Structures are given as structure tokens and as C-alpha cells.
Amino acid sequence: MKVLVTDPILPDGIEILKKAGLEVEERTGLSPEELKEAIREADGIIIRSGTKLTAEVIEAAERLKVIARAGTGLDNVDLEAANRKGIVVMNCPGGNTNSAAEHTLAMMFALARNIPQAMTSLKAGRWERKKFMGRELMGKTLGIIGLGRIGSVVADRALGLKMHVVAYDPFVTPEQASKMGVELVSLDELYARADIITLHVPLMKETYHLINAESFAKMKEGVLLINCARGGIVDEMALYEAMKNGKVAGAALDVFEKEPPDPDHPLLKMENFVCTPHLGASTLEAQKNVALAVATQVVDFLVHGVVRNAVNMPSVSAEALKILKPYIVLAEKLGALQAQLAEGPVEEIAIEYQGEVSQLDTEPLTVALIKGLLSRALREDVNYVNAPLRARERGIKITESKTETAEDFLNLIAVRIKFKGGDNYVAGTIFGKTEPRIVQINRFRLDALPEGHMLYIHNEDRPGVIGLIGVTLGEAGLNISRMYVGQEPEKRRNVILLSVDTPPDESVVSALRNLPHVLSVKPLEL
Ligand SMILES: NC(=O)c1ccc[n+]([C@@H]2O[C@H](COP(=O)([O-])OP(=O)(O)OC[C@H]3O[C@@H](n4cnc5c(N)ncnc54)[C@H](O)[C@@H]3O)[C@@H](O)[C@H]2O)c1
Ligand SMILES: O=C(O)[C@H](O)COP(=O)(O)O
Numbered sequence: 001m002k003v004l005v006t007d008p009i010l011p012d013g014i015e016i017l018k019k020a021g022l023e024v025e026e027r028t029g030l031s032p033e034e035l036k037e038a039i040r041e042a043d044g045i046i047i048r049s050g051t052k053l054t055a056e057v058i059e060a061a062e063r064l065k066v067i068a069r070a071g072t073g074l075d076n077v078d079l080e081a082a083n084r085k086g087i088v089v090m091n092c093p094g095g096n097t098n099s100a101a102e103h104t105l106a107m108m109f110a111l112a113r114n115i116p117q118a119m120t121s122l123k124a125g126r127w128e129r130k131k132f133m134g135r136e137l138m139g140k141t142l143g144i145i146g147l148g149r150i151g152s153v154v155a156d157r158a159l160g161l162k163m164h165v166v167a168y169d170p171f172v173t174p175e176q177a178s179k180m181g182v183e184l185v186s187l188d189e190l191y192a193r194a195d196i197i198t199l200h201v202p203l204m205k206e207t208y209h210l211i212n213a214e215s216f217a218k219m220k221e222g223v224l225l226i227n228c229a230r231g232g233i234v235d236e237m238a239l240y241e242a243m244k245n246g247k248v249a250g251a252a253l254d255v256f257e258k259e260p261p262d263p264d265h266p267l268l269k270m271e272n273f274v275c276t277p278h279l280g281a282s283t284l285e286a287q288k289n290v291a292l293a294v295a296t297q298v299v300d301f302l303v304h305g306v307v308r309n310a311v312n313m314p315s316v317s318a319e320a321l322k323i324l325k326p327y328i329v330l331a332e333k334l335g336a337l338q339a340q341l342a343e344g345p346v347e348e349i350a351i352e353y354q355g356e357v358s359q360l361d362t363e364p365l366t367v368a369l370i371k372g373l374l375s376r377a378l379r380e381d382v383n384y385v386n387a388p389l390r391a392r393e394r395g396i397k398i399t400e401s402k403t404e405t406a407e408d409f410l411n412l413i414a415v416r417i418k419f420k421g422g423d424n425y426v427a428g429t430i431f432g433k434t435e436p437r438i439v440q441i442n443r444f445r446l447d448a449l450p451e452g453h454m455l456y457i458h459n460e461d462r463p464g465v466i467g468l469i470g471v472t473l474g475e476a477g478l479n480i481s482r483m484y485v486g487q488e489p490e491k492r493r494n495v496i497l498l499s500v501d502t503p504p505d506e507s508v509v510s511a512l513r514n515l516p517h518v519l520s521v522k523p524l525e526l
Contacts, residue, residue, distance in 0.1 A: 001302050004038055006030055007048035009070045013291030020299040036060040044298050046070055047077075049259070049278060055081035066301050070294040071096055071281055073230060074311065075203040083312050090297055090309045090383075094149060095289030096281035101153035103280040104198055104228045107252035108158075110274045111196075111224045112137055114250075117271055138162040143194025145210070146201035146229065147172045147182065148378065154198060155182045166190055171377035173345045173420065176395055191218035196226065202378070203230035211235060216242035222249040228280045231256040240266045243273065254280050311383045324364055327357055327413070330428045330436035331365040333450040333526050334415050335372025337426055337438065340524050341456070344420035346373065348397045352414040355406030357430075366400055369415065409439065444486030444495040450526040452481075453503045457496040457512065458519040461487065465517045466496065472515060473500065476508040493519075 002023045005014065017024050027038055028050070035057050039045060044066045047053065053067060058081040067077055069091040082089045110116055113134035121128050142158045144151045147169040155165045165182045168190045177184035185193070197219070201207045211225070212235040225248055227234050236257055242248040252274040253267070259278060267273050281287070300306040339346070351369060353362050364384070371387040374394075382390050391398060406412040406429075414427040427440040428450070438448040441456075459465050466485070473480055482499040504523055512521045 001043035002041060003044040003046060003298060003302070004042040005046045006035065006038070006051040007046075007070070009046060009048070009294065010287050010291040012288060013046075013070070013295035016292065016295035016299060020303050022299065022302060032057065039064060044068060044302055046294055046298060048281075049073060049076055051076065053077045053082075058082055058085060058087065061085070061087070066090065066298060068092075068294050068298050070290040073202065075230060075232075079312060088301065088307060088310045089312050090301070090307070091311065092290045092293040092297065092309060095293050096283075096286035097149045097153055099283040099286035100150045100228055100280040101157065102283075103254060103276070104150070104154050104200075104226055105157055107226045107228060107254065107274060107276075108137065108142075108196060108198070108224070111226070111250040111252050116274050137196075140164070140195040141166060141193050143167070143190040143197040144182070145169070145187070145190065145197065145199050147177060147180070147184075148200060150229075151198075151200035152180055152182075154200065155180055166193055171345055171374075171394070173347065173395060187215075188218055191215060192220070194223065195220065196224040198226040199229045199233050201229055201233060203232050206376075207233050209233070209235040209238075211239070213238040213241065216247050219247065221247060223247070224249060225251040227252070228254040231259060236265070236267060240270070243267075243270055250274065252276075254278055307384075309383055309386070320361065324360060326430045326434045326436060327360065327365050327411075328368045330430060330450075331369040331413055332372035333436060334413060334426055334428050334438075335369040336375065336526055337372075337441075337450065337524065338415055338417045338424060339373045339376040340522065341424045341426070341441070342417060342419040343422055345394075346396055346417050346419045348399075348418040349373065349391070350399045350416045351401070353400070353402045353412075354414065355404070355409060355411040357411040357413060358402035358404055362400065362402070365413065366398070369413075370398065373417075412439070414440075438497070441486065441495060441497075443488050446484045446486035446495065446497060448484040448497045449482060449499070451499065452526065453500050454524040454526055455496075455498040455500065455504060455509075455512070456522040456524050457498065458521075459494050459496065460517040460519065461492040461494045462517045465494075465515070468515050469496065469498075469512060469518070472511050473498075473504075473508065476504070476511070478502060478504055478508060 003017050005026045006028060008028055014024055030038060039057060039061045042064055046068045048070050055078045058078055064087050067082055067087055067089045072091055072093050074091055077089055114132040118132040141164040144155055144167040147167040158165050159181050166185045167177055167182045168187045174184045210233050239251055250272040254276045255278050297308050300308060351366055367384050367387050370391050371382055371384055374382040374387055374390055409429045412427055412429050416423060416425045425442050428436060428438050431437050436450055438450050479501045480498055481501055484497040486495045509521055509523055512518060
């Protein structure tokens with residue numbers, strides 16, 4: 001079997017692959033066309049952030065079984081395309097955490113003491129002691145957005161520097177944060193209080209341009225900004241404007257929306273702009289960790305059939321998978337639904353398996369449910385193997401119970417979650433042998449296929465409301481492919497679950513929210 005390696009990894013990893021009898025083809029710097037050609041005959045591919053595995057490239061693969069990322073971020077892999085082709089996608093989270101955190105600290109010091117600018121000036125023959133007046137970090141407030149693996153290491157080191165640390169992470173509880181010595185605050189409070197802001201969230205739909213003109217307006221005058229997470233989280237043109245008008249006194253980026261950035265990128269011309277070419281994980285230690293981990297994982301999978309750190313596949317035998325698959329899909333969707341309905345960090349998940357499903361091995365279902373729930377927050381860092389661990393790390397209590405009969409269905413998976421300030425109940429079943437259905441959301445009974453872009457609407461049960469919703473969506477060019485209505489007759493209230501062909505944007509959602517008798521509207525992705 002052949003493994004294609006399209007970004008540099010250390011020879012230690014290559015050795016492991018070869019020793020296991022795998023043929024290795026190392027080809028870095030390929031154009032998309034060359035990549036399509038090279039991937040055609042590969043059984044496995046090892047990448048870092050330099051290789052873009054788009055749907056088109058993945059489609060070209062004829063016998064690819066595994067995509068393995070020597071590192072963390074998987075935003076350069078089209079997961080949907082890999083899922084469609086049944087290709088296992090795995091990463092090596094953790095191996096470069098320390099290096100990425102240390103790079104963030106290096107950026108913070110560089111900004112606070114103008115080190116790169118002062119060095120450039122001195123090398124140009126100048127001696128400008130007055131110009132490069134710096135600031136101390138001790139006593140300053142560091143605002144961390146994303147208190148995961150890297151964010152927590154940055155917090156720990158910053159506390160050692162005697163800084164105050166505040167953080168925003170909607171998926172972390174105040175108790176977990178305070179155990180780290182960090183005060184959990186809202187995003188607006190972080191903007192208002194932080195002298196330095198650093199980003200440690202994955203790049204996904206929800207975090208794209210998270211830092212934009214509006215956010216800069218809420219920040220302190222003279223704030224410093226660091227992004228060692230992913231390009232695209234910061235709107236670079238908005239940053240340029242904020243630096244030009246003095247709101248941001250300095251910024252340090254290790255990552256760019258387009259890598260490498262165009263040479264005439266306006267930020268590259270700013271004196272108070274510090275940058276590195278995506279070096280967060282570029283240390284011998286981190287590269288050794290990820291090279292060894294990625295090669296061992298690929299050998300384990302291709303040679304021994306063992307899956308580790310996969311983000312898109314449960315670890316069950318092929319036989320059992322046939323029976324469990326529809327329930328795995330349902331459980332994961334119930335988890336994703338609960339994650340999107342929750343109004344705060346999840347504290348408890350109680351899962352009840354009723355009827356036929358209670359007789360099966362429900363462990364992979366519970367794991368899939370937790371993965372569905374946590375994927376909203378952790379994306380590439382949660383998989384079928386580590387989902388329970390990640391839930392435990394976050395202090396989420398999980399209970400599982402089974403009853404042999406289900407009142408109205410042959411099988412039912414019911415999930416109640418408690419979050420700060422409330423709880424939600426959802427239940428789903430499998431119709432026939434394979435069709436997942438959501439049959440209850442809180443008090444509302446319905447019969448909905450959980451798939452794609454959906455809108456979850458609460459409304460008063462009055463004539464004409466459904467018509468108005470249809471017209472509003474129609475005027476926005478959104479096609480309703482399915483509609484489910486659940487009723488609560490005593491309170492004359494409905495829930496409506498709509499499937500739409502394309503994701504509704506914020507203007508459509510707010511137009512729906514403003515309709516008479518509509519109580520709430522939530523877009524969902526299932
Ligand atoms: N510059 C580099 O070379 C380098 C190296 C490693 C990782 N990274 C990047 O850093 C990112 C973070 O890595 P990690 O290992 O800490 O991941 P992680 O999954 O451990 O942590 C991410 C945190 O972000 C939080 N989060 C998710 N959505 C959020 C939102 N909208 N607002 C606030 N918080 C949110 C999650 O709850 C989680 O705690 C990776 O996704 C990767 O893109 C960059
Ligand atoms: O997500 C990661 O692991 C980092 O961004 C490292 O990327 P790299 O492997 O391309 O250095």
C-alpha cells in the first residue's frame with residue numbers, strides 16, 4: 001500500500017511507515033492538478049496545513065482509505081467529501097499544543113517590547129531607544145478567546161507572568177475556568193477589559209471573521225491582538241483599519257486567511273505589525289511528536305485495521321457496524337441537536353435507550369451522541385475515541401439507562417441535557433430499518449427527518465403564521481424541502497421544524513423573528 005506525504009514531516013515518521021512495509025511517496029509543494037494526479041493511486045495521505053484537500057481533490061482519489069493530519073487543524077480538509085467516500089480522517093491533537101502556546105507568548109513579548117521593529121532599526125544602523133518604548137506584561141489583562149488545549153496552556157504561562165487572565169469560551173463552565181485561575185467572561189466583557197487579546201479557537205463557520213470591525217469597536221484603545229490559531233478568524237482588512245486609526249496598537253499574526261499572503265498585503269506594510277509564516281507548530285519537539293504519532297496511526301490503520309483519533313468514524317467491527325449504523329447516525333444527530341438548542345455550557349447528559357435499541361451494544365451510540373454534542377465546540381479535536389474523555393475533561397456528567405420497552409415506538413433514544421440555566425429533552429427513533437426521526441423536542445411531539453439546514457421555530461398557534469413564514473422564506477429565495485409541526489394544544493403553541501435547501505443567513509432569521517406570533521427562531525445544522 002502507498003502513503004503519499006504532501007507536507008514535510010520529520011524522517012522519524014517516514015521510517016515508521018517504511019518499516020511497516022508501506023511504500024512512501026514524499027511530494028511537497030504540489031499544485032492542485034498535480035495533487036489530484038498523485039492522490040489517485042494512494043491508500044493513505046499525510047498532510048499538514050500546506051495541503052488543501054478540497055472535494056475535487058478527494059473525488060480524484062481511487063483507493064484512498066485514510067487522510068492523516070500531522071497536527072491539529074483540519075480546516076484544510078473537506079470532511080463531507082471524505083465522509084461521502086468513506087475515507088477515515090484522523091489528526092494528532094496535542095502534539096504541538098505546547099509549541100503553539102509558546103509561540104503565542106513569543107508574539108506577546110515581541111509586541112509588548114517592539115522586538116522585531118527595534119531589531120530591524122538597529123540592523124539598519126539606527127539607535128532608537130526613545131522610539132521603542134515598551135510596556136510591561138505584569139498586571140495587564142490577557143483575554144483568551146477559546147480556552148481549550150492551547151488556550152489553557154497560554155493561560156497557565158500568563159498567570160506565571162503575573163497577568164490577570166479572562167477568557168471567553170461558551171463550552172467551558174466558570175468552575176472549570178476558575179480551577180485554571182481564569183475568570184470566564186462574555187465576549188463583550190473580554191473586549192472591554194483585555195489589554196491583550198489572543199485567539200485559540202478552531203476555524204469554522206461560527207468563528208470565521210469572529211474578530212471584525214464591530215469587535216474592534218468594543219475593544220480598549222491601544223489593545224494588542226495575537227492570532228496563532230487560524231487565518232480567517234480575524235477579518236484582516238478590519239484589523240488594518242483598526243491599526244491605522246490607532247484602536248489597535250499592535251497585532252501579531254502567525255496565520256493568514258490566504259497563506260502565503262500576497263506580498264502587497266496592507267498589513268505587511270505596517271510597522272506595528274508582527275508576523276511569522278505559520279510557525280506555531282514548527283519546533284523540533286512538536287514536529288517529532290506529530291511525525292511519530294501520525295505515522296504510527298497510519299500504520300495501525302492501514303496494516304492492523306485499528307482506528308485512532310478518527311474524527312469521522314466509530315471504532316466498531318464491520319459486522320456490528322451494519323446493525324448499529326442507523327442508531328449511530330441518529331445518536332450523533334440528537335447530540336448535535338441538543339448542542340444547538342442548549343443556551344449555555346452543558347453540565348449533564350442523561351441518555352435513555354428504550355425498546356429494541358436497548359438490546360444492542362449502546363456504547364458506540366453514547367460515544368456518537370457525545371461526539372455530536374461536542375463537535376459544535378471542538379470540531380477537529382473530538383472524535384469517536386476521545387469524545388467521552390473530552391466530556392469528562394469538561395466536567396460533563398453522563399448517565400445511561402435502558403428499558404426493554406418503548407411506549408409508542410419499537411425503539412427510542414431519549415436525551416435530556418442540563419446546561420447552566422435550564423434543560424432540554426429530545427427523543428428520536430429509527431423508522432423501518434434505517435430512517436432516523438426526531439419524535440420529540442421538549443413537550444412537542446413531531447416526526448422530523450433530521451438532515452441538513454433546518455430552522456427551529458416557536459410560535460403561537462394562530463391562523464396565517466405558517467403562511468407568513470413560507471412567504472418570508474420564499475422572498476429570500478429559500479426553498480422549503482420539508483416542514484414538521486408539533487403542537488402543544490393547551491398553550492396554543494407550536495414548534496415548526498423546517499428543512500431548507502440552503503443555509504438561511506442572519507437577515508432571513510431576523511425577518512422570521514420579527515413576524516407576528518413568532519416567539520423564537522433558531523437555525524440548526526443536522
Ligand atoms: N499556529 C499553529 O501552528 C497552530 C498549532 C496548533 C493549533 N493551531 C490552531 O489552534 C486551534 C486550537 O487548538 P486547540 O488544540 O487548543 O483546540 P481545542 O479544541 O483544544 O480548543 C478550542 C477551544 O475553542 C473553543 N471554542 C469553540 N468555538 C468557540 C467560539 N465560537 N468562541 C469561543 N471559544 C470557542 C472550544 O470550546 C475549545 O475549548 C486549532 O483548531 C488550530 O487551528 C494552530
Ligand atoms: O493545526 C495545526 O496543527 C497547526 O496549525 C500546525 O500546522 P502545520 O502542521 O502546518 O505547521
